[in-house]
Amino acid sequence: MSPTERVRVTVGLTPAGSEALTKVMSTKWFATEMDAYKVAIAVALRSEINVDQPLVGVTTKFNMGSLDPDGKLVALIDSVFGARAGDPGALAERLAEQGLGIMATKLLDHEERLTDVLGIPSDSPSSPES
Amino acid sequence: MKLRRLTMENFGPYVGKHEIDLDVPSSTPVILVHGENGRGKTSIYNAIRWCLYQTTTDRQGRERSTHSLMSYDALDIGEYFMGVTLEFEHDGDEYQLERHVQAARRPASDAALTFQTSLRQDGHFVPGEEIADRIANILHPSIARFFLFDAEMLSQYEALVDEPGRDTELVRNSIERILGLPALQLMQADLRTLRTAAEAKQLTTVKATKRHDSLVAKIQQSQDALAAIDGDLQSLQDLAQQAEAERSAVSDELRQFIDVQADVRELESVEEQERQEVEAEKRALEQVKVMLAAGWWAPMVAPVRERLAAARAAIAAATANIQADATDRFLIHLLEHAAEHDRCDICEQAIAGPTRGKLVSRLEELHARLKTANDQHQALAGGVKAQDALQAFDDADLLSRLRQGEVDVRRSRLRQHTLANRGDELRRRLRDHPKAEISSLEHRLNLAGERIRTLQAKTAERRLDRAQQASELQGLQKELQKLPGADPRTSTEFAIYSALDGVFEEALSDFRSQLRIDVQDEASAIFRELRTEQGYAGLRINDQFGLQVVDLNDRVIGEISAGYSQIVALSLVGALNRCATRVGPVVMDTPFGRLDVGHRERILRFIPSLAHQVILLVQSGELDRDRDLRYLAGKVGRELTIQRVSHQSSRIEATGVEA
Secondary structure: OOOOOOOOOEEEEOHHHHHHHHHHHHOOOOOOHHHHHHHHHHHHHHHOOOOOOOOOOOEEEEEHHHHOOOOHHHHHHHHHHHHHHOOHHHHHHHHHHHHHHHHHHHHHHOOOOHHHHHOOOOOOOOOOOO | OEEEEEEEEEEOOEEEEEEEEOOOOOOOOEEEEEOOOOOOHHHHHHHHHHHHHOOOEOOOOOEOOHHHHEOHHHHHOOOOEEEEEEEEEEOOEEEEEEEEEEEOOOOOOHHHEEEEEEEEEOOEEOOHHHHHHHHHHHOOHHHHHHOEEEHHHHHHHHHHHOOOOOOHHHHHHHHHHHOOHHHHHHHHHHHHHHHHHHHHHHHHHHHHHHHHHHHHHHHHHHHHHHHHHHHHHHHHHHHHHHHHHHHHHHHHHHHOOHHHHHHHHHHHHHHHHHHHHHHHHHHHHHHHHHHHHHOOOHHHHHHHHHHHHHHHHHHHHHHHHHHHHHHHHHHHHHHHHHHHHOEOOOOOOEOOOHHHHHHHHHHHHHHHHHOOHHHHHHHHHHHHHHHHHHHHHOOHHHHHHHHHHHHHHHHHHHHHHHHHHHHHHHHHHHOOOOHHHHHHHHHHHHHHHHHHHHHHHHHHHHHHHHHHHHHHHHHHHHHHHHOOOOOHHHHHHHHHHHHHHHHHHHHHHHHHHHHHHHHHHHHHHHHHHHOOOOOEEEEEEOOOOOEEEEEOOOOEOOOOOHHHHHHHHHHHHHHHHHHOOOOOOEEEEOOOOOOOHHHHHHHHHHHHHOOOOEEEEEOOOOOOHHHHHHHHOOOEEEEEEEEEEEOOEEEEEEOOOOO
């Protein structure tokens, strides 16, 4: 994190991200938007996408303290990005924006299974289609 | 009763066997037995009494022991046996009564004696237990005093002249027995028994009638209850038939919708299943939501595990390198020390020449490796840090649960979809049919079925009631059949017996009075025949058969002599014999002892008419054969004399008329 960058205490989404969040919530897999938001961060982390570009037009959605009360979110980001993490809040915001987009596309547009979207191997013999 | 023969053996003064023939014709009824005082006249009297009743009394009226009757002479010679046989006739039957006693040694009491009695009637033995009753029936002990007359025991006859006292009841009973009253009393008793039986029967009938009425009422109630139950059953049956008809009608109506009925039921089932699946989906989805809220990092589990593996590998490599570095440092220390002193501290050999060159080369090599040691420590720290951070996200079970949760949700949604499709299909098929009407009909059908089942249960219940009621009724009817019928004869019978009892009681009282009057008249007639005092007009007999002498003015003479008491007693004995239903012999022991010559003559003249058999046991002081026998002229059937054998033994000899 550069000395000029300020540590983020809130995170949000761009309109596109918000739209993606709405779509994801429509799948009814998530109890709250915050849950979807955090899952989207994990999806994005897993996708190893480029999050170097800062977001424009972000609307605050959550307080970082509420989003990550136990610090696990920051810890995970740090474990992936290490010294590159910089401001974990900012990084989380960009990850969520990207992750929600992925999820919305896969869940709704591609009608992929949740576990597929989450990257959980579908090796279960109890699959309904099987 | 008429005596035939008396046989005595070792009885009183009669040692050995002694027979007295007593059989005399009625025309000559008198048997005279002469004997002086102490010879054995009373022993003959006692022998007859003892043989008849196994008892006799002394002159004071006390019962004598049997062993005291045994001959002393016989006992002295060791003959501990005594026997008396009395042969007699009664009511055309011949009897032989034998009574014996035997002792093992000279008896000091009756306890030492063995008694044996036998009675033969026309040659046939009478059972031992019946002997006493049979004898009593012939000559009851209570009336014996009037036949076995002992003038020396006058006191018992004088009692008859006394005012009614303690013994009057006994006397009266005895006299009434002679007169045959007990037979009538027995008849009355029998009559009363019959009346009591009739009364009991009547009571039973009355009770039975009451029970009958009660049973009839109960039967009526039971029949009413049964009829009510039958009515209920009929109603239930009617209602069941109505319900059955309803069900049948509805079934017929439904039959036209039979094809769609199944669809209706399936649609209802499908809709229900849909509702259930929605709920199932909600539950499964909720679980997934909970899992995602807590395990939002699930997508990172796989990368985290890879990173963890890398971190662990880095830690392992760094650790290995650090250990190698430590070993190198130790070697450097040893090699530098050896190089400095040209001597090996381990093997203590000198280092020189080419060896030293190798050592220097080795030291350089080791120092070169040490240059990367810091990097190894940094790598170890980095690895440990990464491992610590990533371990919190290593949860393979979360993935498994999430996967199962999604499967459950998707499966439920798939089922819902399938059900929805089926529902749509069914709804399409039912679109043109009156589902509401079918449902209504089905509802009515169910109601009818339910009603039928209820009615069947009630019918079964009432049938049980009916069976119970019918059983109860049957029991009552059986009981009624067992009851004796209301027989009007029972009350008539009781009335007749009651009336007869009353009549009999009155007749008995009259008969008793009449007998008393008859006895009184006869006794008075005899008394007048026997008396010498003309002032004594006659006898009066009261209700208790108490005797009183009355004068010419019918006044009771208060005080009479002992001789007149004897005459009064003889008058009564004569009167009783004349009035008695049962005639018997009269045995008179010392009958004239208290009588003066005038009375003796009169009595001697009277005696042949006293009974059909009269045994007079007399001593010379009271009867002089030459002087007095003429008064009995032609009436003596047999005359015997007791002869002295020793001071305590006698024998009997026929001395006069033989019958």
